[in-house]
Amino acid sequence: MTEQSRPLPKPDRDSEYYWAAARRRELVFQQCAGCRRFRFYPRAVCPDCMSDKFEWRRSEGRGVVYSFTVIHRAPTQAFRDRTPYMLALIELPEGVRMMSNLIGCDPAEVRIGMPVKVAFEDASEEITLPMFRPE
């Protein structure tokens, strides 16, 4: 393999459903069956009420940029050909916030508060990463 692939998630018992959904190009979040709050990242108990009952809900994947940074120095070899790239925190209407990359836009166009929509990038045979592009 000449081109280094980015470090990929290793799905576990908390996250396997999330990553399987991403493979189908769906963004999903857990919703607590007790207090009804959504949470991200996936976990076995609700960080609000500690209930261990939850349902997976599909998100429309429409959110806004909470903050972003343009990375000019690659953290590892795998990112060397990608710089500069945009790392962002995205706020979803479910009330959760997640890290992702902003794609399909110029850094000069990006603003905090800008509406974005999820877009999926196949990173390997098994893993698809949710990313975001301007609406």
Next chain:
Amino acid sequence: MTRDPFKRKVVIAGVAESDCGHEVGLTILQHQALAAKRALDDAGLRKSDVDAVMAVDFLGLPSLQIAEYLGIRPRFTDTTVTGGSAFENLVEHAALAIAAGLCNVVLITYGSTLWSDRRRVIEGGGVDPRMPAAQFETPYGDLSPIAAYALAAARHQHEFGTTSEQLAEVAVATRNWAALNPRALIREPITVEDVLRSPMIASPLRRLDCCVMTDGGGAVIVASAERARDLRRPPVYVLGSGFCSTHLTISQMANLTTTGAVESGRRAFAMAGVAPADIDVVEIYDSFTISVVLALEDLGFCAKGEGGSFVAGGRLGPGGELPTNTSGGGLSYTHPGAFGIFLIIEAVRQLRGECGARQAPGAELALVHGIGGWLSSHATLLLGR
């Protein structure tokens, strides 16, 4: 909240660094041993006086390892892993153990070969694949830890209009202190323009907004006031402490412009019965320029959102109103992976009046603030003569 649980019963009796910098050629354990030997000499104590060991490095069982290496059989140990704030935590834990009568003389050590190991550290990525961050942040190229602080800086600029020039003022003031510290890694003065011209790393943070990388180590001796009564140096009392952790992973931080320093600071000030206006010298973990701005706001030195204008005009530098990071900080003096122990070392020297050209005038009360992880952990100490 118990008012002053330490009741002036606990002091810092000795402090020292190892030889810090690039190409020093010492191992992680040698850094700790050298710093420990110098701190004991500084205090006028012998190794046989030490009955507790609290070490942090990244070797696995650090307190046991350094105790064995030095030939100490501790009756109390603690290794607290909260990132760069661990050493402020450990002083609190040492003070509690001493106040409770469990031990008398605590040796706290740190050692790191971050600079020598930098290629391995950088290429390794560093996050255990079983941690959520390895699934939900590392795949996106989160240039850890810089990007987390960059995200906070970008949000602070958005909410409050903080400028990159204002952030640069922190780097300039800190470098001016470094110019007065013979031990500092980089001592040439810089200007705001120099900072703004340095290469962008993760916007809005540029090279000179980021701490240096070195090898190094440090040691701090915490002792009961009774044991320290007739020692070589004037005692520096542990007057207050506070801790708060709000998250680990940056996506989980509720508000990127308000940190756990609000709570850790409030607890420490309440315990010591003092206020920000009483502080003579400030040592804040300056991993990045934004860290200092956030901490000054959250600790109550200025209002939320006003940190940018507060740090402008040399207020933090030599001759300024609020002497801050007088050693030259992580930005210019040294940064072997974690800077927390060096904040304590410098605060103690300032309170003893040992700092020569960089002495903060009339320093009687110091605030030390450690920050760990991705703005995750906050530990505040108030130290006084």
